[in-house]
Amino acid sequence: xxADAREALRxxxxxxxxxxxxxxxxxxxxxxxxxxxxxxxxxxxxxxPDVLRDAVNNAQDKxxxxxxxxx
Numbered sequence: 001x002x003a004d005a006r007e008a009l010r011x012x013x014x015x016x017x018x019x020x021x022x023x024x025x026x027x028x029x030x031x032x033x034x035x036x037x038x039x040x041x042x043x044x045x046x047x048x049p050d051v052l053r054d055a056v057n058n059a060q061d062k063x064x065x066x067x068x069x070x071x
Contacts, residue, residue, distance in 0.1 A: 005063035
């Protein structure tokens with residue numbers, strides 16, 4: 001989960017160039033401050049709630065700017 005969080009932040013958590021004219025931005029570059037990493041569950045999801053909570057907290061603590069969610 002920590003590796004996924006780091007990769008998500010590396011790929012999506014940088015500066016983006018918004019090219020939508022309707023936004024009327026002087027500088028169309030914006031900084032992404034938060035990335036959400038959403039897991040859909042399945043076989044890799046820990047069965048014990050405490051283990052899942054600890055894994056999520058560990059990932060969010062080690063990689064600032066990433067939020068980990070499960071559906």
